[in-house]
Amino acid sequence: MLDDDDRGPTPRTGIMQITPYKGGEGKIPGVENPVKLSSNENALGASPKAKAAYIAAADKLELYPDGAARGLRAAIAETHALDPARIICGAGSDELLQLLARTYAGPGADEILFSEYGFLVYRLAAMQVGCVPVTAPETAYTVDVDAMLAKVSDRTEVVYLANPNNPTGTYLKSDELRRLHAGLSPDTVLVIDAAYAEFVDDPDYEDGIALATEFNNVVTTRTFSKIYGLASLRVGWAYGAPRIIEAIDRMRGPFNVTTPAMAAAEAAIRDTDFLAQGLAHNRSWLKFLIDELAPLGIVPNPGVGNFLLLKFPNTPGKTAADADAHLRSKGLILRGLKPYKLGDCLRLTVGREEPNRRVAAALKEFMGA
Numbered sequence: 001m002l003d004d005d006d007r008g009p010t011p012r013t014g015i016m017q018i019t020p021y022k023g024g025e026g027k028i029p030g031v032e033n034p035v036k037l038s039s040n041e042n043a044l045g046a047s048p049k050a051k052a053a054y055i056a057a058a059d060k061l062e063l064y065p066d067g068a069a070r071g072l073r074a075a076i077a078e079t080h081a082l083d084p085a086r087i088i089c090g091a092g093s094d095e096l097l098q099l100l101a102r103t104y105a106g107p108g109a110d111e112i113l114f115s116e117y118g119f120l121v122y123r124l125a126a127m128q129v130g131c132v133p134v135t136a137p138e139t140a141y142t143v144d145v146d147a148m149l150a151k152v153s154d155r156t157e158v159v160y161l162a163n164p165n166n167p168t169g170t171y172l173k174s175d176e177l178r179r180l181h182a183g184l185s186p187d188t189v190l191v192i193d194a195a196y197a198e199f200v201d202d203p204d205y206e207d208g209i210a211l212a213t214e215f216n217n218v219v220t221t222r223t224f225s226k227i228y229g230l231a232s233l234r235v236g237w238a239y240g241a242p243r244i245i246e247a248i249d250r251m252r253g254p255f256n257v258t259t260p261a262m263a264a265a266e267a268a269i270r271d272t273d274f275l276a277q278g279l280a281h282n283r284s285w286l287k288f289l290i291d292e293l294a295p296l297g298i299v300p301n302p303g304v305g306n307f308l309l310l311k312f313p314n315t316p317g318k319t320a321a322d323a324d325a326h327l328r329s330k331g332l333i334l335r336g337l338k339p340y341k342l343g344d345c346l347r348l349t350v351g352r353e354e355p356n357r358r359v360a361a362a363l364k365e366f367m368g369a
């Protein structure tokens with residue numbers, strides 16, 4: 001423990017109240033090769049072409065990256081038919097989410113709004129800035145547009161919406177998303193975090209790109225960490241109104257994304273065959289997990305990403321903590337959700353065939369089915 005004399009400079013008010021983000025666990029003491037299903041990583045890994053591009057980039061490690069990420073922005077623009085001038089790349093979409101808070105909200109009375117079970121980084125971003133994090137209750141683990149709009153004030157600078165959301169796996173349909181946007185002032189930035197957009201094929205889903213094209217107060221973020229399997233490299237991008245992109249561009253570090261990461265991301269986005277394989281894998285194994293686990297009464301909603309929210313009873317012996325211990329005894333690591341105040345839930349990432357079957361069998365055994 002530090003005594004008062006050793007304490008040194010005092011951080012800004014609120015900084016020490018931040019609970020640091022903890023990534024999904026990957027180790028179980030005494031267990032060799034546990035299966036990590038705790039971070040919504042890609043079950044199939046990364047594209048071989050992305051790996052080759054990453055290795056090739058090792059040849060020029062002495063050179064600074066292209067700070068403007070021209071090659072990667074061009075590849076993203078081509079893939080999604082977008083104007084590259086409206087795209088910015090970041091060290092993971094996390095960086096871009098944080099830059100948005102820092103750009104539009106300041107310490108004091110400014111507010112940042114998100115839903116009750118919204119992705120944890122939103123609260124972190126608000127607290128790092130020193131503004132007021134405001135949450136709106138959800139209904140059936142889904143964002144409730146009326147509840148969100150009821151929490152909007154003239155101090156709301158940023159609204160974050162993960163669509164679909166992690167950890168709940170639910171999404172706002174297009175008409176509801178547009179109703180949320182319509183209820184906001186043109187001075188409030190609506191951030192549509194579409195980290196899992198590629199996985200969703202429901203016709204009533206939209207990823208935010210059209211809204212960000214139409215309106216000056218909308219920006220959408222995407223990531224290479226999920227379907228592209230490049231989480232370790234930290235690459236994300238945002239697309240939005242030119243004024244928003246130009247503003248956050250001024251807030252980023254000059255070389256915020258590394259050359260090998262950009263090279264791998266560019267190869268990954270062009271490898272449409274690998275993308276198709278990943279999507280097909282997720283579609284069939286997500287369905288398998290829902291079909292196997294829903295009859296156990298532990299799937300509160302079907303989920304549309306590469307993960308499932310599992311909700312356990314409060315009965316002693318059958319709780320989420322008990323389920324977690326049972327799964328760990330079999331070398332299977334899911335994500336506990338206490339930081340989301342979802343202590344009765346676990347989050348399961350879709351894995352490869354063998355772990356998916358093992359999880360289903362272990363949970364059937366656990367629930368006594």
Ligand SMILES: Cc1ncc(COP(=O)(O)O)c(C=O)c1O
Nearest residue numbers: 092093094162166195223225236
């Ligand atoms: C909803 C959501 N947004 C953003 C991210 C962050 O992704 P990245 O790896 O691009 O920082 C995640 C990662 O889990 C997520 O679940």
